Amino acid sequence: xxxxxxxxxxxxxxxxxxxxxxxxxxxxxxxxxxxxxxxxxxxxxxxxxxxxxxxxxxxxxxxxxxxxxxxxxxxxxxxxxxxxxxxxxxxxxxxxxxxxxxxxxxxxxxxxxxxxxxxxxxxxxxxxxxxxxxxxxxxxxxxxxxxxxxxxxxxxxxxxxxxxxxxxxxxxxxxxxxxxxxxxxxxxxxxxxxxxxxxxxxxxxxxxxxxxxxxxxxxxxxxxxxxxxxxxxxxxxxxxxxxxxxxxxxxxxxxxxxxxxxxxxxxxxxxxxxxxxxxxxxxxxxxxxxxxxxxxxxxxxxxxxxxxxxxxxxxxxxxxxxxxxxxxxxxxxxxxxxxxxxxxxxxxxxxxxxxxxxxxxxxxxxxxxxxxxxxxxxxxxxxxxxxxxxxxxxxxxxxxxxxxxxxxxxxxxxxxxxxxxxxxxxxxxxxxxxxxxxxxxxxxxxxxxxxxxxxxxxx
Numbered sequence: 393x394x395x396x397x398x399x400x401x402x403x404x405x406x407x408x409x410x411x412x413x414x415x416x417x418x419x420x421x422x423x424x425x426x427x428x429x430x431x432x433x434x435x436x437x438x439x440x441x442x443x444x445x446x447x448x449x450x451x452x453x454x455x456x457x458x459x460x461x462x463x464x465x466x467x468x469x470x471x472x473x474x475x476x477x478x479x480x481x482x483x484x485x486x487x488x489x490x491x492x493x494x495x496x497x498x499x500x501x502x503x504x505x506x507x508x509x510x511x512x513x514x515x516x517x518x519x520x521x522x523x524x525x526x527x528x529x530x531x532x533x534x535x536x537x538x539x540x541x542x543x544x545x546x547x548x549x550x551x552x553x554x555x556x557x558x559x560x561x562x563x564x565x566x567x568x569x570x571x572x573x574x575x576x577x578x579x580x581x582x583x584x585x586x587x588x589x590x591x592x593x594x595x596x597x598x599x600x601x602x603x604x605x606x607x608x609x610x611x612x613x614x615x616x617x618x619x620x621x622x623x624x625x626x627x628x629x630x631x632x633x634x635x636x637x638x639x640x641x642x643x644x645x646x647x648x649x650x651x652x653x654x655x656x657x658x659x660x661x662x663x664x665x666x667x668x669x670x671x672x673x674x675x676x677x678x679x680x681x682x683x684x685x686x687x688x689x690x691x692x693x694x695x696x697x698x699x700x701x702x703x704x705x706x707x708x709x710x711x712x713x714x715x716x717x718x719x720x721x722x723x724x725x726x727x728x729x730x731x732x733x734x735x736x737x738x739x740x741x742x743x744x745x746x747x748x749x750x751x752x753x754x755x756x757x758x759x760x761x762x763x764x765x766x767x768x769x770x771x772x773x774x775x776x777x778x779x780x781x782x783x784x785x786x787x788x789x790x791x792x793x794x795x796x797x798x799x800x801x802x803x804x805x806x807x808x809x810x811x812x813x814x815x816x817x818x819x820x821x822x823x824x825x826x827x828x829x830x831x832x833x834x835x836x837x838x839x840x841x842x843x844x845x846x847x848x849x850x851x
Contacts, residue, residue, distance in 0.1 A: 429464050429466045429468075429527065430524075430527075431462060431465075431524050431527060432464065432465050432483070433463070433742055434652070434742075435707075435708065435711065435740050435742040435743060436648075436649075436708040436711075437463060437652065437653075438461060439740075440492075440645045440646070441461040442461075444492050444495070444496055444642060445459070445461075445499055445503075447581075447582035447583075447584065448500050448503060448578045448579070448582050448584070449503070450581075451579075451580075451581035451582050452506075452507050454477075454503070454506070459477045459479060459503065460477065460478045460479070460523075461479050461481060461499070462478055462479070462481070462523045463483060463486075464480050464481065464482045464527060465482075465657060466484055467482075467484040468484050468485075468609050469482065469485045469488060469596075469608040469609065469610050470482040470484070470608070470610045470613070471485055471498050472613060473505050474526050474527075474529075475529075477506050478523070479499065479502045479503070479506075480527065480530075481495075482609075483653050483657060485610065486649065486650070486653060487650055488595070489592065489646070490591070491588065491638065491646050492588075492638050492646045493588025493591070493638055494591055494592040495588070495646070496588055497579075497586070497589030497590075497592050497593075498589070500574075500575035500579060500589065501571045501572060501589060503578065504570065504571030504573075504575050504578075505567065505571045508570055508574065520776075520777075520807060520808070520842065521810060522778070522808035522809055523777055524779065524809065525808060525810050568614055568615055569620060569623070572589070575589055576589065576628065576631070580631055580632075580633070583636070584636070584638075585631070585634060585635070585636045586633065587634055589624055590621070590625040590628045593616065593620070593624055593625075594621065594625075596616055597621055644673075647672075647674045648673065648677060651674035651677045651678035652677060652678070655680070655682045655684075656681055656685060659681070660682075662678045662681075662682040663682075666679060673699070673703070676698065677699065680692060680695030680699060680712075681712070683695055684696075684716050689720050692716055693713075693716065696712055696713045696716060700713065705736055707732075707733045707736035707743070708733075710729040710730070710732040710733040710736065711729070711730065711733040711743055713729040714727075714730040714747070715746065717729070718750050718753070723750055723753055724754055726750045726754075727750055730743065730746060730750055731747065733747075741772075741773075741774035741775045742771075742775070744768070744770055744771040745767070745768065745771045745780060745781060745784065747764075747767055748765075748768045748771070748788075749764075749784055751763055751764040751767070752784060752787055752788055752791070756791050761788045761791055761792055764784065764788045765789070768784055768785050768788070769785075778808075779805040779808045779809055782801040782802070782804040782808070783801070785797075785798075785801040786798040786799075786801035795825075796825055796826045796832050797832055799818045799819075799821055799836075800818070800822055800835050800836055802818050803815040803816075803818035803836070806818065807839065807843065807846075810846075812843055812846060815843055816840060816843050819836040819837075819840045820836075820840070822835075823836050823837060
């Protein structure tokens with residue numbers, strides 16, 4: 393019997409959901425082999441994107457905070473918009489950029505796609521889904537479901553996810569030109585030097601001569617032609633801001649961003665990328681993270697302490713120390729640097745999530761568990777797509793004996809992951825055991841009502 397989709401995403405994308413990491417603990421090499429693309433959450437890098445992009449969003453007349461930048465751990469050179477105002481940046485692309493101008497060139501181009509509603513057909517499908525679910529859908533079975541494209545479905549059946557992904561993400565040349573021109577307009581309104589977009593496209597110009605199978609994924613989904621490159625370069629050169637430098641602090645932030653990515657993802661490269669004589673903060677940062685990733689405990693702790701001594705009010709250094717200590721099974725010691733990070737940047741939800749995790753794992757202490765719940769509830773207001781928040785809330789409530797609340801949060805996590813039958817089962821169990829009209833009962837009922845809007849219906 394044929395089925396139709398009420399919101400285009402009634403099919404669960406099972407087995408394709410990527411693992412989210414808060415930049416440490418990191419995936420093992422074995423896990424990376426099983427799943428080559430995974431979501432990375434990193435408060436420092438995300439904050440840089442927010443700072444740099446604010447004038448561009450204003451120029452595009454898009455409210456601040458309404459566009460999400462999501463990092464994907466992958467050597468592939470790619471960036472795309474999916475599931476609404478969500479721009480996915482692959483770490484391979486970030487590492488290949490030479491400064492904030494090139495990164496903002498790509499950002500502004502993708503912003504042009506958002507403003508132009510070039511992918512609006514997939515927005516409702518991910519109204520309440522985790523970033524892992526969106527990525528899983530893009531790189532796996534969900535591409536056929538979301539695109540409503542029979543060709544994409546056929547491609548997946550024949551085993552070619554890459555073709556299906558391109559069918560979902562590919563833009564027409566008209567859309568590409570439109571997004572380029574929008575990006576350049578945003579740069580001019582923001583009084584930014586637009587040469588970064590031109591230089592980034594210039595790096596890719598040889599790709600158009602390669603067979604499609606050997607082209608970077610960005611080029612496959614963003615058609616590149618000599619005319620397009622020339623059009624961008626010509627307009628950029630006419631900008632009154634063509635020779636304007638970006639702030640020195642932004643250049644430093646970009647350097648730290650790359651150092652952090654290399655240290656976490658490719659610790660073995662650090663010695664080659666950063667000479668022993670390089671005592672800059674980014675070089676020390678990369679070496680410290682590499683030591684952490686390679687489990688050189690004393691060297692890692694010594695390195696982060698040295699960085700904190702230089703920049704005692706850097707919240708990201710304190711956060712990293714907390715992460716290290718948790719991973720080194722020194723949980724009680726981790727609480728202090730996490731508290732310091734939150735004190736320095738109280739609006740950062742990822743800090744609160746990591747701190748809550750440390751509180752929960754430091755022992756079944758009722759005071760710690762209640763504090764963890766409070767931290768997570770505050771974090772949830774900013775991280776509505778985070779399955780990790782609900783998993784930790786379920787753990788804390790469960791250890792306090794609050795089983796129905798734990799089940800509600802497990803159901804919330806399952807909805808974000810699009811494991812709808814499991815979510816429905818948990819919510820129904822809460823309704824059966826919880827007094828009617830209690831706050832927990834109402835949460836479970838509302839969740840069931842939402843699940844019904846996502847389930848496939850019969851013709």
